Amino acid sequence: MTAQATPRGKFISLEGGEGVGKSTQVRALAQALRERGLEVVETREPGGSEGAERIRDLLLQGAEDRWNARAEALLFAAARADHVVKTIEPALAAGAWVLCDRFVDSSLAYQGGAGGLGVAEVRAINAFAIGNGFPDRTLILLLPDGNERAAARDRDRPDRIGGRPADYHQAVDRAFREIAAAEPERVTLVDATGTLEAVTARLVAALADLLP
Numbered sequence: 001m002t003a004q005a006t007p008r009g010k011f012i013s014l015e016g017g018e019g020v021g022k023s024t025q026v027r028a029l030a031q032a033l034r035e036r037g038l039e040v041v042e043t044r045e046p047g048g049s050e051g052a053e054r055i056r057d058l059l060l061q062g063a064e065d066r067w068n069a070r071a072e073a074l075l076f077a078a079a080r081a082d083h084v085v086k087t088i089e090p091a092l093a094a095g096a097w098v099l100c101d102r103f104v105d106s107s108l109a110y111q112g113g114a115g116g117l118g119v120a121e122v123r124a125i126n127a128f129a130i131g132n133g134f135p136d137r138t139l140i141l142l143l144p145d146g147n148e149r150a151a152a153r154d155r156d157r158p159d160r161i162g163g164r165p166a167d168y169h170q171a172v173d174r175a176f177r178e179i180a181a182a183e184p185e186r187v188t189l190v191d192a193t194g195t196l197e198a199v200t201a202r203l204v205a206a207l208a209d210l211l212p
């Protein structure tokens with residue numbers, strides 16, 4: 001008898017601006033997928049491995065001018081390279097589904113689109129960092145006025161990037177929509193209004209073609 005190879009898991013990233021409900025929905029979607037019998041690993045960026053969590057502190061704490069735009073983009077990519085090798089790839093190879101709270105599209109939208117480096121340039125450094133490790137599906141949560149939930153949650157202590165001005169966050173939002181338009185096979189825009197349960201149901205529906 002020959003051993004059956006374990007089928008590879010699927011890699012799903014959740015994206016969107018500040019406070020649209022990504023962390024809430026990673027937990028809820030993981031639960032919904034587990035109820036369907038899937039093994040699920042939840043992770044986040046920046047972070048998700050020991051070294052990447054250290055880089056997270058460097059990126060999110062301290063003064064706004066702690067890093068220039070290129071250094072910031074490279075630090076996100078370095079954290080991602082470690083996260084892929086240490087956490088994401090082993091889980092997928094073992095057959096688990098990986099749900100990631102932010103991934104490469106956050107770099108494309110924040111550093112590339114809003115930060116002025118250019119989406120193509122930031123894509124290139126990330127291609128070097130992660131090779132073929134793009135998600136199987138990316139779900140971008142959209143709120144019409146995204147910031148109310150984040151503002152209520154963070155009060156007056158946003159992090160180094162969350163605290164940037166409104167026009168930066170509007171540019172992030174535009175960049176996410178452009179990425180979705182450019183890569184419709186991988187990237188789906190999902191309405192994040194309504195109850196937690198309603199949003200989770202939309203996310204599950206957006207994965208229908210990948211589910212076993």
Ligand SMILES: Nc1ncnc2c1ncn2[C@@H]1O[C@H](COP(=O)(O)OP(=O)(O)O)[C@@H](O)[C@H]1O
Pocket residue numbers: 016017018019020021022023024025149150152153192193194195196197199
């Ligand atoms: N569907 C929802 N309706 C109302 N509030 C929500 C909903 N989903 C999340 N929240 C709340 O909005 C805030 C931001 O959600 P969170 O999941 O932390 O967002 P993100 O990870 O995108 O920053 C939290 O206080 C959370 O409890």
Ligand SMILES: Cc1cn([C@H]2C[C@H](O)[C@@H](COP(=O)(O)OP(=O)(O)O)O2)c(=O)[nH]c1=O
Pocket residue numbers: 017018019022023045046060076102103104105106107108110111150159161162
């Ligand atoms: C992964 C990633 C995050 N970020 C930013 C987005 C957030 O402001 C911050 C991550 O903080 P996080 O706590 O995940 O944000 P939130 O819960 O508000 O969504 O880092 C980038 O600018 N580029 C990236 O590649």
